[in-house]
Amino acid sequence: MSKRQLITPRTLKGFRDYPPEAMIPRERLIDTARRVYRSYGFSPIDTPALEYLEILAGKGGEETDKQLYKFEDHGGRQVGLRFDLTVPLARFAAQHVNKLGTPLKRYQIAAVWRGENTQRGRYREFMQCDFDTIGTRSIAADVETVLVVHDLFRAIGFSEFTIRMNNRMVLGGLLERLDLADRATPVLRTLDKLGKIGPQRVADEMTEIAAITRQQAEQIVKLSEIAGSNDDVLRQIEPLVAGSETGEAGLGKLEAVVGGVRAAGVPDRRLVLDVSIARGLDYYTGTVVETFLDALPEIGSVCSGGRYDNLAELYTKQELPGIGASLGLDRLLAAMEELNMVEKVATLAPVFIPYFDKDRLHDYLKLAAALRAAGIGVEIFPEPKKLGGQLKYADRRGYRIALIAGADEFDRGTCQVKDLAAAKQQDVPLEDDAASVIAAVEAILGNHG
């Protein structure tokens, strides 16, 4: 063979490999999200990574357009890689809703791509984890959205987190009363920066960008000072929106969601009304939610969403109202790591069988088959190397139990069951069906919790 220049193995800037230690918690989180979404009757859909460019372009604002991965395909078509799951959902809904019917409750968990500036620590490929209910204006769907977010964080393992909720109609009513209804878009986009830059700079920016008076800006920014129990907050909103039809309707909706969520048994502290939450995206028209981890509020919202009046107006004349939210998978995983909530293992099977006696492969295979038939995952080391090295490998991978059997054990008809975490071992009879070994393994796995 001729000498060849080696190609440097590397990933593109902004892209990552996920080795097992990183992928296992990610798969676990995705499984949890799917389980919760499914428990509310949401069903999975998938859409292509590549779409016609005209479907994607101009849908996420100027910055998103710049970040779009786009090119000409083999057939001369202009195509792009999806940059979120909302635009594909809108296209999907416009195309299939008449066949599928409403309410269309779907989840989609998939990668999206954006040519972000990596200097800000952003990745160019990341997962989104969305659920939406399309085709209904009922407040029951808003209540459900909050419940799904709540159950999701409980199922992941959080008990201290806060879902902050507002309704854009309340903000709309307030702006109406300030005679600023026509400047809602720039005002709300600026208000959305409250958590990042603080009330003073938000007020500055509002007077500059939205061309409103300093006094008006300060009245809007003061919304963030409204606090207390949800009932208190509702009472404080009342005078602010009184006389505005939109604002009063928004207040009613906030009240209804708070009541519904309480009826479903969610502790009051986990859903907090926050009149200063706007969510920057133009398409939100009603309920908006953000979710914060009480232990790490500074990382911002890890699950956000809201209600929209018309999801797919670019693709169909059919009006498709709905509500949905998106779990920030990567941000949440980073937070969980910081909070030591991520177990570091590189295997999902609990039992390891060293290939100890080189003539006994068939016995190891038989033992492993019996354990697997009982639902217990097992790895057999592939080579009859020294036992110490094999056990080190097992430890590094995160195996919890080793089943050790050499010539002596086979002669005695036993097997050593070794609890690797506790560094304890016991000799167990090795029957044809491995019943005693299975019982010993199950006892240890049960003990570990």
Next chain:
Amino acid sequence: MSKRQLITPRTLKGFRDYPPEAMIPRERLIDTARRVYRSYGFSPIDTPALEYLEILAGKGGEETDKQLYKFEDHGGRQVGLRFDLTVPLARFAAQHVNKLGTPLKRYQIAAVWRGENTQRGRYREFMQCDFDTIGTRSIAADVETVLVVHDLFRAIGFSEFTIRMNNRMVLGGLLERLDLADRATPVLRTLDKLGKIGPQRVADEMTEIAAITRQQAEQIVKLSEIAGSNDDVLRQIEPLVAGSETGEAGLGKLEAVVGGVRAAGVPDRRLVLDVSIARGLDYYTGTVVETFLDALPEIGSVCSGGRYDNLAELYTKQELPGIGASLGLDRLLAAMEELNMVEKVATLAPVFIPYFDKDRLHDYLKLAAALRAAGIGVEIFPEPKKLGGQLKYADRRGYRIALIAGADEFDRGTCQVKDLAAAKQQDVPLEDDAASVIAAVEAILGNHG
């Protein structure tokens, strides 16, 4: 708002949307594959969809290069979308194996992209579902690979399927004895077409392409006539490879795999030696396997793989031998649909609560929360529409049970539990913790399945 031209909602040629009915069986199949892979100690990894073009180009042959989706990114880099999971695995292994250690047992389930000719019914985006053991030459890994494939098809629900196995060293030994060792590549590539074009045309093509005599070609093609029990086949191979070191070693390996797989309890009929299987890919050097559904052999192999000596030679000087296989997810799903093995449902929650009495949303929310706490998925219809229409929706989605409660039921303190499949209903006391309703639901779900 100005009148706008609607954008036609459509997917690119060769790309597909997966509505719930298509996505649910797909997710189920992926879950099964993961469960089986994990039960042998394989761990998940993921790699980026986009790679440097130099990593991908020239790795899959001329046709794959033509089909590669490639473009220049924002930073002027030449990039491409992965066309399989083997090239990214090779790059990943070269980059990380020293840190991760061997054996490196990974699975990866992810989309790949090829600009295929759609006239042949091919898709341009499809899922691959691979597992590999890297860093060992031990025959124990070959045994395990066959066991994984076996357990996978059993877990999916097949009992009649055949894993056909060969060893490239046996073919190598035979070619040595025919003095054709230097023409192995074109001969084996042609032999691989046996299933598609039959022995006569394979012999024709061999004499043309590989420049061998008609007599030699016929001797090779005759390999497909070797039949009988695995022990019979092993005996028939012996004289064909006698005297060739490679061939005899290959025979020994076939024997060892057959013995190991038998020891693990796999019925003999499910692993069949077939000396005519070559697998076209150049990099296979030892064990090769293909898997056929007995009910649909004509669709070809639905799970194939083999052993290679050196996975990542383009990226590292380190020799990385290994073995792996790939489940053809889309082909298998199509086959399962043809065999009526795919249940048509559009929901993964079993219970439906109609929004019957418009003033009772809180009661429905409470009931649903109690069921979900007991691990039972529930959808509440979002709008208080007519009951008949809501039940039709439930039926169309595939819900199995409806819990119906209106003013009468709430007055009596009961709830109607309706088995939608059996069209039977019973009145059940509606307690605060919904214990009786949960018991009734569990009884029905248990009965069904």
